[in-house]
Each structure stands twice: as C-alpha cells, then as structure tokens.
Amino acid sequence: MLTNSLVELDRQHLVHPxxxxxxxxxxxxxxLRSAKGATVTDAEGRELIDGFAGLWCVNAGYGxxxxxxxxxxxxxxxxxATGYFDLGAEAPIRLAAELAERSPGDLNHIYFSLGGSDAVDSTIRFIxxxxxxxxxxxxxxxISVEQGYHGSTSMGAGLTALPGFHEGFGIPYQWQHKISSHYVYRNPAQSAQEIIDASVAELRAKVAEIGEDKVAAFYVEPIQGSGGVLVPPMGWMKAMRDVCAELEILFVADEVITAFGRTGPLFACEDExxxxxxxxTAKGLTSGYVPMGAVFMRDHVYxxxxxxxxAKAVGHGFTYSAHPVSAAVALEVLYLYENGLLENGRKAGARLMAGLESLRDHPLVGDVRGRGMLAAVELVTDKDKKTPLPASVQPATRLFDRAWEQGLIVRxxxxxxxxxxxxLCCTDAxxxxxxxxxxxxxxxxxxxxxxxxVLR
Ligand SMILES: Cc1ncc(COP(=O)(O)O)c(C=O)c1O
Structure with a gap:
C-alpha cells in the first residue's frame, strides 16, 4: 500500500534526472528502501546486488x-560554514590538504563543488x-571527445558529446568542438598505436582548424563512462596530454567516475x-553519502x-562550496579507502574482469572491456559484423529489467x-x-x- 502511494506521488510530483x-x-x-555493503533492498523487500554502486558513486559500499x-x-x-568573507572550517581545509598531498604532481589547489557537473562548469569559468x-x-x-560525458550544466552539457543532452537544448555552443572517440571495439584502426596516432593527428588537425592561438582547453575522461565504458589503449591519455603541453593548451582530466579507486589507484591519471x-572529481569523493565535487588546479593555473x-575577488562561488559536512564525510571515506577498500577493490576488480571475460564465448557478447571495478559487456546480434542490438528492441529497459529480475542492478x-x-567492498561471492x-x-x-x- 505504502509503495503504491509512493509510486503515485512520484508520478505526480518528482521529476527524474x-x-x-x-x-x-x-x-x-x-x-529503494535500504542498503548494506553491496546489497540494496527495495520497498517490497527484494534484495539486489548493486553492480553499479548507485550511479558509479558508492565506492565504499553502503552502511x-x-x-x-x-x-x-x-x-x-x-x-x-561559508567559505566567503575569508571564513572557513576545519574539515574542508584538512580535506583540501589531504587531497593535494595525494593528487598527481602539483595539483595543489582545490575548489569544492556540489558534484561533477558544477565541478566541470567551474573549470570552464576558471579556464x-x-x-x-x-x-x-x-x-x-x-575541445572534448565524442561519446564523452562532462555533466549536464548549460555549459558542461555542450562539452558532453551524447546527443540526448543536446537535442532540444540549443547546444553545443559554437566554441565547443569534438574529436572522435578512441572506442577501440568499433575503431577502424587495427592496433593500439594506430588508434593513438589517429587521435593525436585529429587533435592537431582540430586545433589547426580552430586556430592554435584560440584553443583554451581539451577535456578527456581517463575512461569514457556514460558513453559506454570506453577504455582507451594504454598510452592514449599520455599522448593526448603531451600534444596539449606542446600546443600550450590546458589539459583537463575529468575523473568524476574514475577517481577514488574505481580503476585501482586513487586517481586514474596515476595509471599513466x-x-x-x-x-x-566527485562521486567517490564522498562515496555518494552526501553531495560534493572537487576541481584540482596545478600551481601554474592557480x-x-x-x-x-x-586584489579583486575571482567571482566564482557557491553557497555550499567546501561544505563542512560533506568534507567530514570525504575525510572518513578517504580513511576507509586507504585502510582496506582500495586494496579490496583492486582484488575484486581483477576477479570481476576475469569473470566477465569468461562471458566472451556467449553468442550475444561482442566485447568485454574495463579496468579495475569499471567494466562493460557489449552485446551484438552478429559477432563478425559487430551489429548492435536494434533500437526497436529497446535494449536499455529490456536488459535493465531482466537483470533486476535476477537480483542484479547494472547500467x-x-x-x-x-x-x-x-x-569496492564487494566480496568474492x-x-x-x-x-x-x-x-x-x-x-x-x-x-x-x-x-x-534479429539474430543472424
Ligand atoms: C565524467 C563525468 N563528468 C561529470 C559528471 C557529472 O557529475 P554529476 O552527475 O555529479 O553532476 C559525470 C556524471 O556521471 C561524469 O561521469
């Protein structure tokens, strides 16, 4: 009864993202009613394994x-405590210091946001x-990458390169350009090196087309998440970073999904x-318990x-920047990561990848890819031609519902x-x-x- 009335109230009033x-x-x-570890329980009492950590954010697990x-x-x-008027609080100050100590290189200056979208939006303003x-x-x-996702604000959604975020919204803007994704499984290039070379050449060509002195920044995800968990060949990130350094373009790594143990280390940039x-970053920063994101800046940017x-104020800020409750949560989550969770995540990630690899022989499986606790299985109807499931069968809801019936939540x-x-807390079982x-x-x-x- 209670659930029925919630469903009706939701239908009438709650607009879903x-x-x-x-x-x-x-x-x-x-x-959903409650959760513990990697298991969530719905309002009917059905238990499901959360194979997607909420929205790739509850890295520490529930409870x-x-x-x-x-x-x-x-x-x-x-x-x-506001951060305006030169005020502050202990938890966000300590958190900024702890993160700066652990972040790659001299990414020493941290601006806290409420999540990933406004972190990305903030980078556009700072840049x-x-x-x-x-x-x-x-x-x-x-410039950003096709199939990329950089959030859903008015400006960030134009760096995002997924059509559903553009159609009907009047974006992307003219100043927002794209190059092709590495999308290894569907890339016409044969080898990792060819894929890297092609992306480097495309970025150079795009910069030349726009004008070398006009390009401000290039955005990448270490692994493209919302585009379908697209993992670039090792060396791709480094090559793109090097071109940006050579052309004096700012290089922005959007680690909203990949940071905090998702691929193994604290930050996926460490992988290369x-x-x-x-x-x-965002998501794993607080493991989704409360909202928070963070923009890291190198010394030269700051x-x-x-x-x-x-002496002028840099006119960018939110009421809830560096929120002390979020910061206190993030500090505790960081402690948990470093006292077992990262290590468990690395072991569990290896087991997950090996397990998913074992599905390759299934007639519907075209590709298995991933790194650490971030993975994908791509379904096809013809393995040779790599034919995707047709839109007419509505794969998103059909597969989600079927997994749900089996007690599994996946994207x-x-x-x-x-x-x-x-x-990251998942057990072997x-x-x-x-x-x-x-x-x-x-x-x-x-x-x-x-x-x-539709099968061949
Ligand atoms: C790479 C990336 N950037 C930005 C965002 C936006 O973050 P949020 O949903 O917290 O606004 C996401 C969300 O999934 C993301 O995956």
Missing part, C-alpha cells in the same frame, strides 16, 4: 557507521579567467603517470588566476551495453554472483523471441 518523463510515468518508480558518525558529529558541531589573466582572452575555444592542468585577479546503455561499477547473474540474463535474452528474430 535523464528520464523519459512519459516513459517514467508509465513504468512507475522502483523505490558504513563511521561515515554516518562523521557526518553527525560535524552537524552537531558546525553544520555549515576562461586564466586565459584572460594571461592576456590571451581570444583563447575561448574548447599523467599530471593534468586541471582535474575534476598562480596565474591569483595574479590576474590581484544498461541504449546501444545494448552493460556497465559495471560495483562498490558478490563478484561471482554479478557474473553468474549476467550470464543468466544473457541466456534469457538469447531465448527472447524479439531478440531471436
């Missing part, structure tokens, strides 16, 4: 009392300010020994902005791709269950008359 409003009204909400205590303590002591401060205000053109000029502004991308980002349930979903999908009809 990135959803078909009409589709959602028809389907109704699935209400850590110490995180709850950290938030409650901070709320009792000081629930809010514009930086070039103005350097006396090059004409550097106002931004890269120091970006700016780096964005110093240029600081000198450019002089189900519209092209027929399963995305995995389980909490939970990882094995994720793989076994995926196999069951694949088997059931193979028996599905509508899928059979």
């Amino acid at each position: 990135v959803s078909s409003f009409r589709g959602h009204e028809a389907r109704g909400v699935r209400v 850590h009392e110490s995180i709850v205590e950290a938030a409650a303590d901070q709320m009792r002591k000081l629930p809010y 514009r300010y930086y070039w103005h401060a350097k006396g090059q205000p004409q550097r106002d053109q931004f 020994g890269i120091v970006p000029d700016l780096m964005t 110093e240029t902005i600081a000198d450019g502004a002089g 189900s991308f519209p092209q027929g791709i399963f995305g995995y980002a389980p909490p 939970e990882i094995d269950a994720i793989v076994e349930r995926t196999r069951k979903v694949l088997d059931l999908t193979l028996e599905d008359p509508e899928i059979r009809a």
Whole structure:
C-alpha cells in the first residue's frame, strides 16, 4: 500500500534526472528502501546486488557507521560554514590538504563543488579567467571527445558529446568542438598505436582548424563512462596530454567516475603517470553519502588566476562550496579507502574482469572491456559484423529489467551495453554472483523471441 502511494506521488510530483518523463510515468518508480555493503533492498523487500554502486558513486559500499558518525558529529558541531568573507572550517581545509598531498604532481589547489557537473562548469569559468589573466582572452575555444560525458550544466552539457543532452537544448555552443572517440571495439584502426596516432593527428588537425592561438582547453575522461565504458589503449591519455603541453593548451582530466579507486589507484591519471592542468572529481569523493565535487588546479593555473585577479575577488562561488559536512564525510571515506577498500577493490576488480571475460564465448557478447571495478559487456546480434542490438528492441529497459529480475542492478546503455561499477567492498561471492547473474540474463535474452528474430 505504502509503495503504491509512493509510486503515485512520484508520478505526480518528482521529476527524474535523464528520464523519459512519459516513459517514467508509465513504468512507475522502483523505490529503494535500504542498503548494506553491496546489497540494496527495495520497498517490497527484494534484495539486489548493486553492480553499479548507485550511479558509479558508492565506492565504499553502503552502511558504513563511521561515515554516518562523521557526518553527525560535524552537524552537531558546525553544520555549515561559508567559505566567503575569508571564513572557513576545519574539515574542508584538512580535506583540501589531504587531497593535494595525494593528487598527481602539483595539483595543489582545490575548489569544492556540489558534484561533477558544477565541478566541470567551474573549470570552464576558471579556464576562461586564466586565459584572460594571461592576456590571451581570444583563447575561448574548447575541445572534448565524442561519446564523452562532462555533466549536464548549460555549459558542461555542450562539452558532453551524447546527443540526448543536446537535442532540444540549443547546444553545443559554437566554441565547443569534438574529436572522435578512441572506442577501440568499433575503431577502424587495427592496433593500439594506430588508434593513438589517429587521435593525436585529429587533435592537431582540430586545433589547426580552430586556430592554435584560440584553443583554451581539451577535456578527456581517463575512461569514457556514460558513453559506454570506453577504455582507451594504454598510452592514449599520455599522448593526448603531451600534444596539449606542446600546443600550450590546458589539459583537463575529468575523473568524476574514475577517481577514488574505481580503476585501482586513487586517481586514474596515476595509471599513466599523467599530471593534468586541471582535474575534476566527485562521486567517490564522498562515496555518494552526501553531495560534493572537487576541481584540482596545478600551481601554474592557480598562480596565474591569483595574479590576474590581484586584489579583486575571482567571482566564482557557491553557497555550499567546501561544505563542512560533506568534507567530514570525504575525510572518513578517504580513511576507509586507504585502510582496506582500495586494496579490496583492486582484488575484486581483477576477479570481476576475469569473470566477465569468461562471458566472451556467449553468442550475444561482442566485447568485454574495463579496468579495475569499471567494466562493460557489449552485446551484438552478429559477432563478425559487430551489429548492435536494434533500437526497436529497446535494449536499455529490456536488459535493465531482466537483470533486476535476477537480483542484479547494472547500467544498461541504449546501444545494448552493460556497465559495471560495483562498490569496492564487494566480496568474492558478490563478484561471482554479478557474473553468474549476467550470464543468466544473457541466456534469457538469447531465448527472447524479439531478440531471436534479429539474430543472424
Ligand atoms: C565524467 C563525468 N563528468 C561529470 C559528471 C557529472 O557529475 P554529476 O552527475 O555529479 O553532476 C559525470 C556524471 O556521471 C561524469 O561521469
């Protein structure tokens, strides 16, 4: 009864993010009630393994009392402190220092946001300010990568390169340019080196086309998440970083998904020994317990902005920047990462990848890819031709629903791709269950008359 009334209230009043409003009204909400570790329980009492850590954010897993205590303590002591007017609070100051100590190179200056989208948006503002401060205000053109996702603000959604975020919104803007994704599985180039060379050549060509003195920055995700978990060949990030350094373009690593153990280390840039000029994080920063994001800036970026502004205020800020409760949570989450969770995540990630690899022989599996606890299985109807599942079978809802029936939550991308980002706390048994349930979903999908009809 209670659930029925919630479903009705939701239908009438709650606008869901990135959803078909009409589709959602028809389907109704699935209400989640509680969670512990890697398991969530819905309002009917059904238990499911959360193979996607909420929205690739609950890296620590659910139900850590110490995180709850950290938030409650901070709320009792000081629930809010503004960072305006030269004020501050202990937790965000300590958090900034701890993160700076651990971040790659001299990414020593941290601006806290409320999540990933406004972190990305903040980088656009800081970068514009930086070039103005350097006396090059004409550097106002931004480049990102097809299939990339950089959030959903008015400006960030134009760096995002997924059509659903553009259509009907009047973006991207003219100053927002794209180069092709590495998308290894569907890349016509044969070898890793060819893919890297092609991306480098395309970036150079794009910069030349726009004008070398007009480009402000280039944005990449170490692994493209929302585009379908697209993993570049090792060396791709480094090559792109090097070109940007050579062309004197700021290189921004959007680590909103990949940071905090998702790929193994604290930051995925460490995988290739890269120091970006700016780096964005969110999600795993607080493990989704409370909202928070962070923009990391290298010394030269911060110093240029600081000198450019002089005694003037740099007019960028939010009421909830550096929120003390979020910071207290992030400090505790960081402690948990470094006291077992990162290590467990690395082991669980290796097991997950090995398990998913074992699905390659399934008739519907075209590709298995990933790094650490971030992975994807791409479904096809013809392995030789790599034919994706047709849109007519509505792969996103069909596969998501089928996984749900098996007690598994995974991301189900519209092209027929399963995305995995389980909490780092997963046990061996939970990882094995994720793989076994995926196999069951694949088997059931193979028996599905509508899928059979399109199989070769
Ligand atoms: C790479 C990347 N950047 C930015 C964002 C936006 O973050 P948020 O949803 O917290 O606004 C996301 C969210 O998934 C992301 O994956």
